Amino acid sequence: MPDNIRLLSLPPYSPELNPMENVWDYLRQNTLCATLRDSYDDIVDACRTA
Structure with missing residues (x-):
C-alpha cells in the first residue's frame, strides 16, 4: 500500500x-x-415502489 494512503476502521x-x-x-x-x-x-420493483 502506498505511504500516502491510510486505512481507517469504521464502526x-x-x-x-x-x-x-x-x-x-x-x-x-x-x-x-x-x-x-x-x-x-420483484425485490427491485418493491424497492423502487417504496
Whole structure:
C-alpha cells in the first residue's frame, strides 16, 4: 500500500458515514420486512415502489 494512503476502521453501524444504511433501515421497517418475493426483479420493483 502506498505511504500516502491510510486505512481507517469504521464502526459497524455508521449512517452518518454511509447514507445507504438509512435507506436499508427504511426498507426493512416498511417494505421488505416479512415479505417473500419470487425473484430478484420483484425485490427491485418493491424497492423502487417504496
